[in-house]
Structures are given as C-alpha cells and as structure tokens.
Amino acid sequence: MHFHMIIVAVFWFGFVDSRKIRGISSSYKRFFRERKSFLCIDGSKIIPFEQVNDDYCDCEDGSDEPGTSACPQGRFYCTNLGFRPHYIPSSRVNDGICDCCDASDEYNSHAHCQNACWNLGQRERAYVEGQMRTLDEGLQLKQQLIEEGVLLWREKQAQLRELQQVAEDLQTKLEERRSRKQEADRLKEQTPRPPEAGDGRLFRGQNSTVTGTFKLLDSNKDGSITVDEVQAKVALVHDEERVLSEDEAVIKDTHGAPGVGEDPPLKVADREWEATNLKKVEEAYDTVNMEISDLREKLAIDYGPDWEFLFLNSQCYKLKVYEYTYTLCPFNQVTQQSTAGTEVSLGRWGMWEGPPKNQYGRMVYENGEPCWQGGSRSTTVTLTCGTETALRSVKEPSKCQYIMDFQTPVACQPVLKQRGIHSEL
Amino acid sequence: MAPVLVLWLAMSLSGTWAVDKGNFKTCDQSAFCKRQRALKPGDSPYRALLETMELTNTRLTLQLINDNNKVRLLLELYRLQGNMTRVKINELKPLKPRFEVPDVLITEPSTEPLSLLSQDENGVVLSLGTESQRVIISARPFRLDIMEGPEVLMSLNSRGLLAFEHLRMRKDTSLLIHILAQWMISIFKEEEEKVDGMWEETFKSHSDSKPNGPSAISLDFSLPGVEHVYGIPEHADTLRLKTTDNGDPYRLYNLDVFQYELYNPMALYGAVPVMLAHKAQRTTGIFWLNAAETWVDISSNTAGKVCSSETPQTDVRWISESGIIDVFIMLGPTPKDVFSQYASLTGTQSFPPLAAVGYHQCRWNYNDQEDVASVDAGFDEHDIPYDYIWLDIEHTDGKRYFTWDSHKFASPKEMLQALEDKKRKMVAIVDPHIKVDSNYKIHNEIRNKGFYIKNKDGGDYEGWCWPGSAGYPDFTRPDMRAWWASMFAYDQYEGTAENLYTWNDMNEPSVFNGPEVTMHKDAVHGAWEHRDVHNLYGLYVQMATAEGQIQRSGGVERPFVLTRAFFAGSQRYGAVWTGDNAAEWDHLKVSIPMCLSLGLVGISFCGADVGGFFKSPSTELLVRWYQTGAYQPFFRAHAHLDTPRREPWLFGPENTALIRDVVRQRYTLLPYWYQQFYHAYRTGEPIMRPLWVEYPQDPATFALDDEFLIGKDLLVHPVTEEGARGVTAYLPGKDQVWFDVHTFQKHNGAQSLYIPVTMSSIPVFQRGGSIIPRKMRVRRSSSCMTHDPYTLYVALNLQRTAEGELYIDDGHTFNYEKKEFIHRRLSFAKNMLSSVNLATDAEFSTGSWIERIVILGASKPSKVTLKTADGQESQLEFDFDASMSVLTLRKPGVNAGLDWNVMLQ
Numbered sequence A: 001m002h003f004h005m006i007i008v009a010v011f012w013f014g015f016v017d018s019r020k021i022r023g024i025s026s027s028y029k030r031f032f033r034e035r036k037s038f039l040c041i042d043g044s045k046i047i048p049f050e051q052v053n054d055d056y057c058d059c060e061d062g063s064d065e066p067g068t069s070a071c072p073q074g075r076f077y078c079t080n081l082g083f084r085p086h087y088i089p090s091s092r093v094n095d096g097i098c099d100c101c102d103a104s105d106e107y108n109s110h111a112h113c114q115n116a117c118w119n120l121g122q123r124e125r126a127y128v129e130g131q132m133r134t135l136d137e138g139l140q141l142k143q144q145l146i147e148e149g150v151l152l153w154r155e156k157q158a159q160l161r162e163l164q165q166v167a168e169d170l171q172t173k174l175e176e177r178r179s180r181k182q183e184a185d186r187l188k189e190q191t192p193r194p195p196e197a198g199d200g201r202l203f204r205g206q207n208s209t210v211t212g213t214f215k216l217l218d219s220n221k222d223g224s225i226t227v228d229e230v231q232a233k234v235a236l237v238h239d240e241e242r243v244l245s246e247d248e249a250v251i252k253d254t255h256g257a258p259g260v261g262e263d264p265p266l267k268v269a270d271r272e273w274e275a276t277n278l279k280k281v282e283e284a285y286d287t288v289n290m291e292i293s294d295l296r297e298k299l300a301i302d303y304g305p306d307w308e309f310l311f312l313n314s315q316c317y318k319l320k321v322y323e324y325t326y327t328l329c330p331f332n333q334v335t336q337q338s339t340a341g342t343e344v345s346l347g348r349w350g351m352w353e354g355p356p357k358n359q360y361g362r363m364v365y366e367n368g369e370p371c372w373q374g375g376s377r378s379t380t381v382t383l384t385c386g387t388e389t390a391l392r393s394v395k396e397p398s399k400c401q402y403i404m405d406f407q408t409p410v411a412c413q414p415v416l417k418q419r420g421i422h423s424e425l
Numbered sequence B: 001m002a003p004v005l006v007l008w009l010a011m012s013l014s015g016t017w018a019v020d021k022g023n024f025k026t027c028d029q030s031a032f033c034k035r036q037r038a039l040k041p042g043d044s045p046y047r048a049l050l051e052t053m054e055l056t057n058t059r060l061t062l063q064l065i066n067d068n069n070k071v072r073l074l075l076e077l078y079r080l081q082g083n084m085t086r087v088k089i090n091e092l093k094p095l096k097p098r099f100e101v102p103d104v105l106i107t108e109p110s111t112e113p114l115s116l117l118s119q120d121e122n123g124v125v126l127s128l129g130t131e132s133q134r135v136i137i138s139a140r141p142f143r144l145d146i147m148e149g150p151e152v153l154m155s156l157n158s159r160g161l162l163a164f165e166h167l168r169m170r171k172d173t174s175l176l177i178h179i180l181a182q183w184m185i186s187i188f189k190e191e192e193e194k195v196d197g198m199w200e201e202t203f204k205s206h207s208d209s210k211p212n213g214p215s216a217i218s219l220d221f222s223l224p225g226v227e228h229v230y231g232i233p234e235h236a237d238t239l240r241l242k243t244t245d246n247g248d249p250y251r252l253y254n255l256d257v258f259q260y261e262l263y264n265p266m267a268l269y270g271a272v273p274v275m276l277a278h279k280a281q282r283t284t285g286i287f288w289l290n291a292a293e294t295w296v297d298i299s300s301n302t303a304g305k306v307c308s309s310e311t312p313q314t315d316v317r318w319i320s321e322s323g324i325i326d327v328f329i330m331l332g333p334t335p336k337d338v339f340s341q342y343a344s345l346t347g348t349q350s351f352p353p354l355a356a357v358g359y360h361q362c363r364w365n366y367n368d369q370e371d372v373a374s375v376d377a378g379f380d381e382h383d384i385p386y387d388y389i390w391l392d393i394e395h396t397d398g399k400r401y402f403t404w405d406s407h408k409f410a411s412p413k414e415m416l417q418a419l420e421d422k423k424r425k426m427v428a429i430v431d432p433h434i435k436v437d438s439n440y441k442i443h444n445e446i447r448n449k450g451f452y453i454k455n456k457d458g459g460d461y462e463g464w465c466w467p468g469s470a471g472y473p474d475f476t477r478p479d480m481r482a483w484w485a486s487m488f489a490y491d492q493y494e495g496t497a498e499n500l501y502t503w504n505d506m507n508e509p510s511v512f513n514g515p516e517v518t519m520h521k522d523a524v525h526g527a528w529e530h531r532d533v534h535n536l537y538g539l540y541v542q543m544a545t546a547e548g549q550i551q552r553s554g555g556v557e558r559p560f561v562l563t564r565a566f567f568a569g570s571q572r573y574g575a576v577w578t579g580d581n582a583a584e585w586d587h588l589k590v591s592i593p594m595c596l597s598l599g600l601v602g603i604s605f606c607g608a609d610v611g612g613f614f615k616s617p618s619t620e621l622l623v624r625w626y627q628t629g630a631y632q633p634f635f636r637a638h639a640h641l642d643t644p645r646r647e648p649w650l651f652g653p654e655n656t657a658l659i660r661d662v663v664r665q666r667y668t669l670l671p672y673w674y675q676q677f678y679h680a681y682r683t684g685e686p687i688m689r690p691l692w693v694e695y696p697q698d699p700a701t702f703a704l705d706d707e708f709l710i711g712k713d714l715l716v717h718p719v720t721e722e723g724a725r726g727v728t729a730y731l732p733g734k735d736q737v738w739f740d741v742h743t744f745q746k747h748n749g750a751q752s753l754y755i756p757v758t759m760s761s762i763p764v765f766q767r768g769g770s771i772i773p774r775k776m777r778v779r780r781s782s783s784c785m786t787h788d789p790y791t792l793y794v795a796l797n798l799q800r801t802a803e804g805e806l807y808i809d810d811g812h813t814f815n816y817e818k819k820e821f822i823h824r825r826l827s828f829a830k831n832m833l834s835s836v837n838l839a840t841d842a843e844f845s846t847g848s849w850i851e852r853i854v855i856l857g858a859s860k861p862s863k864v865t866l867k868t869a870d871g872q873e874s875q876l877e878f879d880f881d882a883s884m885s886v887l888t889l890r891k892p893g894v895n896a897g898l899d900w901n902v903m904l905q
Helices: A002-020 A026-032 A117-190 A201-217 A227-239 A241-260 A268-300 A356-361 B004-014 B031-037 B179-196 B335-346 B369-381 B412-421 B441-448 B478-486 B530-552 B585-600 B619-629 B652-668 B670-683 B814-818
Strands: A037-039 A046-048 A075-078 A086-089 A317-321 A324-329 A333-338 A343-352 A362-366 A378-385 A390-398 A401-408 B046-055 B059-066 B072-080 B084-091 B115-120 B123-127 B133-138 B143-148 B151-156 B201-203 B206-208 B217-224 B228-231 B250-252 B274-279 B282-288 B294-300 B313-320 B325-330 B359-361 B388-391 B425-429 B462-465 B468-471 B500-504 B561-563 B575-577 B635-637 B708-710 B714-716 B726-731 B737-740 B746-748 B751-756 B764-767 B770-774 B790-795 B802-808 B822-829 B832-837 B850-856 B864-868 B873-875 B878-881 B886-890 B900-904
Touching: A026 A037, A117 A268, A117 A378, A317 A390, A324 A390, A324 A401, A333 A401, A343 A378, A356 A378, A390 B369, B031 B294, B031 B313, B046 B072, B046 B123, B046 B133, B084 B335, B151 B282, B217 B325, B228 B313, B228 B585, B274 B313, B274 B335, B282 B313, B282 B335, B325 B335, B335 B670, B359 B652, B369 B388, B369 B412, B412 B425, B441 B468, B441 B478, B478 B530, B500 B530, B530 B561, B585 B619, B619 B635, B619 B652, B652 B670, B670 B708, B670 B770, B670 B802, B746 B751, B764 B770, B764 B790, B770 B822, B790 B802, B790 B822, B850 B900
Parallel strands: A378 A401, B359 B388, B359 B635, B388 B425, B425 B500, B500 B561, B561 B575, B770 B802, B790 B850
Antiparallel strands: A037 A046, A075 A086, A317 A324, A324 A333, A333 A343, A343 A362, A362 A378, A390 A401, B046 B059, B059 B072, B072 B084, B084 B325, B115 B123, B123 B133, B133 B143, B143 B151, B151 B217, B201 B206, B217 B313, B228 B274, B250 B294, B274 B282, B282 B325, B294 B313, B462 B468, B708 B714, B714 B764, B726 B751, B737 B746, B737 B764, B770 B790, B802 B822, B822 B832, B832 B900, B850 B886, B864 B873, B864 B900, B878 B886
C-alpha cells in the first residue's frame, strides 16, 4: 500500500512538472528552467515566468505559449507516448478537435478525446513492418529484374545489330536491282525489240533471289511485309545464322549474272517484273530501316542505371476506374477507354520527371488527344515500390491532366531502416 | 456554370472569349422596347379626370384617360409610412386581370393619412403629411410632382412618356363577317406584326406566340438636381449608372449569359428594379415592382458637359413588357433612410450562419470523396482556414439533383461526418431543372403532381439543360414550393446531414435551347405567362430551398443558400454571386461595382468567384483576387471544369503564404463581419458600401468604385492592376483620420493618398473613431474559433473618442430571434474605454473574453486600471509603441459579455 502511494506520488510530480510547461519537447526543457523570468527563445524579450503558458502571447516568436493557442506562430508538442511525437500549430490547441493521439492538445475543450497512441502505434508499426517487408521483397524482385534487364538490353542490342546487317544486305541488293533496272531501261531504249521467249535464266535467278528474300520476310504469305514479320524473321535470322548466309550466297550468285550473258534482250513483262521486284526490295529495306530507327529510339530511352525499367517497355497495364478503363503502356502511351468503347489518348511517352533525389520516381506522357479549351491531354505517372507491377490508381484532378499511381518492384529504393517509432516510456 | 454544350461551338468559331451578343436581344430586337422607345418626350396623351377622384384617409384614386384611344386607367396613390409614396396605375377595366407581383413585399405596406390641400380644374394638391411634402397632380396633361417646400423632389410623366398598352382582342377575331375582309385583315395584321411584333415575335429561331397581344407599360421620372444614379443590378458596369442616350437602355431580364462582357447595359443573371438617385442634399429611390422584362433609360442634361449653367437633372424611364405600374418612391432624405424605406418593403438581408461568412472552397468539380478528403487535408497541411467545400453538378447521379453519384460519392454521410469532425461544412448544388427520366423520383413526383411549368399548348414544358431534356418546376406555386422544401428533409434527400447546405444555380431559368438561353415567354404558370413572372423565378427557387433547410432542422438552424438569379427581396433568402466571370483583371475590378450595386438594393451577401470562373488566372491575379475577395461579403474561390487546379497551395510556397495571410486576415475580422451582417439584417444597410453612403455630401466620393467601405469603419482599396507598384486611395472625411490596419500609420481624411504596394499589400484602413473587435487566434474553421477571446482595435479620432459594437450569439440557430445574444456598445471617451449592454432584454453567455486592447493614436499612460462589473479594480500591464502611438493593453481577461471599463491615467 505504502509502496503504491510512492508510485502515485512519483507519477503526480512528473505530471505537475510537465503541465507547467505544457506543449514542449524534452529538448526544449532547458529554455524553461528559470523560475523567475523567461527569456523568449529568440532573445527578444524577458517576461515573468508566470506569463509562460498563461494564455497570452508575449513573445514575438510564440515561445512563451507552447501549451496554449495564444500565439499565432506558436507550436504545440504532442508527446504521443506509444506513437510518434510531433508538433501541431498552436491554433489546434483546444479547438475542439483531437489532433494529438495522446489527447494532450484538448485539455480545456468540449472534445472528448481518447488516447489512441498505442493503437496508432501498433497500426503504424504493422504498417511500417509491412512496408519493410514489401521493400525487402521488392528489392529482391528488383535485383532479378535488373539481371533480366541486362540480358534484355544485350538481346535488344544484338537484335539491332542483326537488323542493321539485314539492312546492309538489302541495300546491296537494292543497288544491284537498281542498276539492273537502269540497264533494262537503257536496253529498252536502244533495242525496242520484243524480248525473246525462253531466255528466262536470268529472270528465274533473279526471281529466286528477290522473291526468296521476300518470301523469307513475308512469313504469312500475304504478299506484303509487315514490321512484325521483319522483326520475327530477324529474330529467326539471329537464331539460325546459316539461313542468312545462304540467302547472301544467293544474292551474291545473282550479282555475278549480268557478266555472264551478253545483254540479252528483255521482254516487256520482264521489265515490269523487274520494277515490281525493285519496289518490293525497296519496301523491305524501308521496313527494316524503320524497324531499326524504332528500336534505336527505344534503346535511346533511359531505362535506369541498370536497365531495370526495360522490361516494362513491351508491357501494358490496365485499371478500371468508374466508367473508364485506363491502359498504361510504359515508354509508349496512355489511353482511356469508356464503357461505350471510344478510346482516347492521354499522352505519349515524354520523359522522366522525378525530383532530383528520385529521378526515376515519375514519368510524364504528353501530347494526347487535344482538349476543347486548348492544350492536350497529359498523364503523370508516379512510381512506387510494390511487390508486383500494376496500375494502382488514376485521377483527373484537372480536366485533361491525369495522375497515375504505378507500383512496381523496380521503384523500390534501398533506404536506411528509419522512422523510429517512439515506443519507449 | 454556363450552357457550355450549346454555346461552346459559337465561341470556338469566333475564337474569342467575349459573349456572343447575337444570342441576346437589343432593345431594337425586343418588340415592346422598340415600340416604347420610339415614343419621344412630348405632351402626354393622358389626362387626369379630376371628377373621378376619390380620397379616403389613406388612398387616392383617380382615372386617367388616353385622349388618343379613350382607354381609361386607374391611378392609385398612397402615402406609406417612412416617407414613401406608392403610385399604382392599371387599366380601369382590363380585358382580363394584369399581373401584380406577389411575394416580394414582406407585408402590405402601412399607409399614412393623405389630405387635400387644394383643388381646381387644373389639378389637385395633396399633403404627404410630414415635412411640408406635397404631391401635385396636374390634369392636362397628367403629371405628378412630389415637392418638399419649394423644391421638386421628383416628377412623374413630366416628359409625357407614360404609356400603357391596354389588353385588346385580336383585330381579326372581331371582324369575321366576310371571308374576304378577314383575308384582307389577316394580310394587314401580318404586316402590322412584322412592324410591331404585337401579336407574335420571333428572335433567331424562336417564336413568341403572344396570345395576349401587346401589354407593355412605361413611365418617366425626372430627378431635378441629380447627377448620380445607382442600382438596377445586375450589370457588369460601373457603380454610377451611365446615360443610355447613345446605346441600349439598361436591361433587367434574368439571363444565363455565357462569358459576359464588361461595361455595358446587357442583362445578367439577376434583376432588382430599384434605382437610387443621389445629390449632396438628398438621396431618393425608385422601386419599380414589375417582374417582366424591363428596360431602363437614363439621360442627363449635364452628361458629358464640363461646365453647364443648367440645373442638372437626370431623367429616367422604365419600360416593362407586361403587368402594371406599381412604383414605390422612396424619399430619403439620407442614404440610410432610403435603405430603411426599401427594407420596410422587401425585408433585409437574412442573417447567415457565421460559418458562411468564412472562406468557401469551390471547384467544378471536386471529383469524388477522396478528392474532397485530400483538398480538405491540404488546407490543414498548409494551415489555411476554410469553412465550406463545394460540390458542383458532377457529384450527382447523372445531373439528377438530390442524388449522389453512386461510385464517386458512395458514402456521402461518411464524407460529411469527416468534415464535421473538423467543424467544416459542405455545399452541394441543386438546380431547378429536373431531368426527364421516369426512373427519377423527383421527376415522377413533380410530373404526377402537375408541378411542372406548362408550354403554350398545355403540356409539360421541356427544355435542354445539364441533364439533357429537363422539366422546370413551377416555383410560383406555393404548393410546389412547399413540396420542394420537403425534399430537403434528411429522410428524403438521402446522404445528407446537418452540415450540408445548398447552391441554386441556373435559376434564371437557364434553358440551353430556349430563346436567349432562357424559357419561352409564352410558357404557362397557371393563370400567368412566363413573360409576367420571369424575373421572379430565381427568387422563388432560393426561397423554397432556404425554407427546406429551415424545415429539415425543425426551424432551429439558419439556412445557407447561394443563388445566381435574384429579384427584389432575394436578400431574405441567402447569398448571391456575380455568376460566371473570367480570370481577367477587368473582371476582378468589376466585382467591386457589381457587389456595391447589389448592396445598395438590399442584397448585401455578395461575392464574385475568386480567381475567375473561366480561364486560368496568372498567379499574381489569383493572389490579388484572394486579397480582394477576403474583403467582400461572400468569399468563395471557384473554377471552371476545364481549368487547371488552383487550390491555394499550388503556386509555390511564397504565394501559398500570401494567400494564407489574407484568408487569415478574413478570419481575424470575422467578429466584425458578423456584426455587419447582424446590422444589415436589422437595418437593410449594405455591408459593402460605396463611400458616398457615409460621406453623402462629398462629391469626390460619388463615382468611386475602386474602393469601398465595410460597414462604416473599414475602408478597402484592393489592388486590381497587374504589376501595380502603388494605388491611390481616397480617404474621405474632412475631420477624419484613418489608420492603416497593417502598419497603424495615421492618415488624414479628405485626401487622395498614394500607397506603395508589394504583392503582400492589401490597403485597408480603420476609421479614427471606431472600435473593431477581432479574434486573432485563426483556426481551421470559424466554428473552431467560437470560444476564442477578442482583441479590440480602438482607433481614436481627433477628439480622442471612439465607438464600436460587439455582437455575439451561437452563430448558427434562429435563437437570436428569441433574444439569445450579446450586443454591447464599446466606447472610448475621456481616456476611458467601456463596454455597456445595448440589448438589456437579450441574454446569452459566452466563454469568450477580452484578450487584448490595442489603442491607435494613443498617448502613453502612467497606469491603466480595469474595473469589472462587481467593482473590482486591477492594474493592466501595457506596452506603448511611441513611433506609431500604439498602446497595447495586456490581457484584461474580462468576459466579453459583461460590463467593464478601462481607465487610462
């Protein structure tokens, strides 16, 4: 019993002491030690100590009223045992709204504040732990993605080299075809005789060459070459180098042909065939070049120091928000599709626009569909750390300006395990 | 908002931001205006038939005859209590009744005795009772002159412009004998219509069927000695009205004008047919009680002349499309007498909840609950107070008012509770156009009850507005209004709570596909045409909505309803704003004369969209607009859907700080603002007032509209010029001094003062001789400040005296009507400041106390003694700043509701 009384007494004194200088942190206690007078912390004025926390602002800097709402510039320290201590503006002291989780700010108001610090602390700890787990997991995943990114980067580089090779070959062939066509045209002018039948060797040879290349590229046999087809074939070429060399051989073979015969007269049909083939080679050449510049463009994008964002390049992520489905294809574009089906561009890849400390924290997509009052739609994507890659939220705070929250492990940044939760007594 | 859907095309084609004037009529395009304006001043065809005169104690009646067509009119003349004369003119025997405006006058005005002074065959002289006032009725031609002593105060029909288009049968219906004749006449009639538009009128693709034919009325008023006339809002024009000889008359016809143009007489969203005329010796007013389309011509014999030997005179002529002539002549003689006279007719400004005097954050639109929560949190994060966050039309389920979008606002009660937890409130929009949708309860009920306005063929009138096809409830019907009011009950309007209030927009009414973007005039309200009641519609919408808010709380809580359309009397129901302005410097400037003009005709609770509704303001303009708006009665930021976000913290820390500072200034002054609202509610005096109202004999003040007074003690000259380095403010009053409220520097009155400004400057001066209470502890919202102590700013005049008031009540209920308030007079004289009870029959207790007393223009005392009601005396500490002569008394600590005095020795 006696023992209990002592404990109560100890508690009581502690209480009185802290009440005297309500609203300060322990590091500020030294300013409030003097018992006769108080020097405003900015040194501007000395006031009797009774005027500290007497609900009248005497110091310009508000330092004499840490525990009341009297000073416009003042601040109140929430000790928040069990949670995180923090300052609130003095204007929130006794305003009828619970701001400190320990209820210390509403010591003279009608508000019925409960001490919620322990619960908040628990929740905060659980949250931080969760965040830490996410971070750890995310960082591991990020490492994998970095490794994959490096491989992918190399692969793409190789792809580029292959494509460049194909382009070179096609160019050679193109030159040859051009000179052939010129030759044919010249011949036609000189000897306007009808071409003789049965002289199809050259034609066949040439046929086998151009159509061979063409067929090689025109994998779906629809008579035209698409970018996809070239890409697929280039991959194929990359896998089976031999095919390319055979093809090359064929091209070389035909190259020697003009020297063999003696300007054999060409038929009109042959000439047309020649022109068509030239066109096809030109097309193939253009296609491959386009593909090259496309790939170059893609490779010119900043995918982060370890190419960790590269894997996002060919992906798209969707999210339905109210009546719209939003699609983010990183480094490409953002679109919005209404339930009615109309699709609107919300911007094409623009740039990284993160703050200096987190350069890869934000992407901007610009020049989407125009807005009726001028300007065009744009989207800002904020990248946050998560264990999977997904679009988390989309907002349109102002018309035509979209904000997306995009979660991915590659956005995880190793940080010092921080934020000590004030849990000691 | 404005009818974007309909008009955006026109705008984008023209490529400019100005109004498309082609959508709105000029006087020439409005048949009756053209007809009436074609009449030129001259001898009136009207003659008073003196033998028909009947004079009772309170009423004179007399027949007038038009000698051209022999149609007789009945003139009624009343002397009203409070120095007013009412003149009514109607047809003696109209074919059918003509519309007389109901529900605008608060009661049938009390009359005073009239007596006959003399009579002969030329006329009659009546005594108007007080002050040797007489009215002379001349018989041939008919005219009225109101005299005081030898002075003519006002003359009616002195220019012979009285016109009264009597109701008549169509000519072709009375002559049906011969088919040929009928055919001939119909040809003739068509010709007549083309010239006159008497029986039919078309404007653009819209046809007005005019089944009652011509019915316009007109009357002229001459104002001897007057060079300044004011009022007849709403126009985006200067405070002092201009002469209209070289252009269109001022038009009063409630219209939704898309991107309105400044400095012209075009009609806008609201109409108050009240004009004030002022000269140094006297202020008078004309209240033309007519709700139809009205045009007002103003001419002056001295306009444009630098020096004239003529006695100045302003002539005014009112023209309305239908109804009767019912005019109240308010004879002053002071500006405040006119306010009180007008208030006795149409009532005073409703006393709003205190929170409504705080800052309002609006945008079209806050997208969803999360958006609302994050904006709310933004204010806390940046330590900027606000009281109301607003939701525009997108919060509804497909523009069905009284509903919520089920995804974006899935749990409105939770949202409202979250705001309530911070002692904040919300406003949601409820427009009067109702989506035609058989799955919509509100529509079904209105249709089933037959409450919709009808078209000329008897079906429900349908127009195009935000929801698409929409019906318009007939708010002129009392049963409709009662039903509408009942829809605000918490069990009817789901998802609502005590802290949700209402905004009535588009209540002109706006009809996107109607003539001039409003309703067809031949639409039918029971016995009357829309033509007759048009300008009343918006008033009724706000009336019914405010009533709904009162009812939902069982008559306990004060309502807060904002309206865009208004009429005389709208002041009784809430606040108005100046509609869809634009983010331009000129729009900021014009917000001052627009609100001043409204204040003069009773509507004190006025504001303009801070920042400008259309377009995006520069940061400088936005900051300047906050600084101006913080000193106007209704303080709300608003922005168009298509503009970038502009919450106060989006323009860098410096600008956030500037905006924070001025919003906080508003909050420190809330006690003063609130007291002004109480005063406006009691007296009808404007809160935001032109300088001439307080300095009626100083001609230098008569046309000022770049500065204004709040009450009588604060003078504000906002900075409204881009890149301004300084402003020149006129400080009135020969024996007056003014104190800069920021620096406490003293300036003499009756001078133009150049004030250098920076971005943080908002030139505000406190009048020497006044005491202004403030609350210096600015908190998250006004409700959080309820129990806070007061600081009294005592500004001494040259006689070293000062007076002020302190009004305190609960801030939100009608209990002030039951005398639950504190109203004290604070006065400083002979070195003693004292607080005495101004309302001894009232009772209220407050926890607020007097924290500090700041005396401007003081000298240093040797001691300061506080004496409380129980006789106890104590010494107060004080601080004296000799450089500015500012004496600050530390912590008197007395309760603000008690008697006390402070003696300086």
